[in-house]
Amino acid sequence: MMLRLISALLFTAAGTAAGVMMSQRLTKEREICRETGDLLRSTALQIRHRGADVYELSTGLKESRVLDSLTFLRFLPEKYEFGEDFHEMWRKALDCQRDIPIDERRILSRLGELLGTSDIEGQLSSIALLEDELMTVKEKREENYRRRGKLFRSVGVLAGAMTGILVI
Numbered sequence: 001m002m003l004r005l006i007s008a009l010l011f012t013a014a015g016t017a018a019g020v021m022m023s024q025r026l027t028k029e030r031e032i033c034r035e036t037g038d039l040l041r042s043t044a045l046q047i048r049h050r051g052a053d054v055y056e057l058s059t060g061l062k063e064s065r066v067l068d069s070l071t072f073l074r075f076l077p078e079k080y081e082f083g084e085d086f087h088e089m090w091r092k093a094l095d096c097q098r099d100i101p102i103d104e105r106r107i108l109s110r111l112g113e114l115l116g117t118s119d120i121e122g123q124l125s126s127i128a129l130l131e132d133e134l135m136t137v138k139e140k141r142e143e144n145y146r147r148r149g150k151l152f153r154s155v156g157v158l159a160g161a162m163t164g165i166l167v168i
Helices: 002-050 054-063 071-075 086-096 102-114 120-167
Strands: none
Touching: 002 054, 002 102, 002 120, 054 071, 071 086, 086 102, 102 120
């Protein structure tokens, strides 16, 4: 009887942990979306006020403490090397980070393609369009977390408890 009770408690704990992990995945997606917005704003700011080129942007973004979830930034070059293509390096760096959701990945990929390809005003207007697109994604992430986050936690506890009861 004691072994069944312990098994029931372990199943309940496992279900709860699974639900919390699924909810944390949604939290991570929200965090990446928020940091993508911070990246767009920081990039626009550096271009607008300093006229920063792509390598100065890379350096500034790497030094930013609010972009911790965007680990691909660490792989960006800080200075020009003969024969290298910044846009290709951006794509490769972005591919190194697998946990970026598809919507944010698409926006970040387009950002990498547009940096350094036009004058300051052209880059700023393109970044503004990306920010507008990201706002739609952000609303989707928030709604998804509100609806599904609580559901995942609740279902995890209930499924674990149900399995635990069946063991008893």
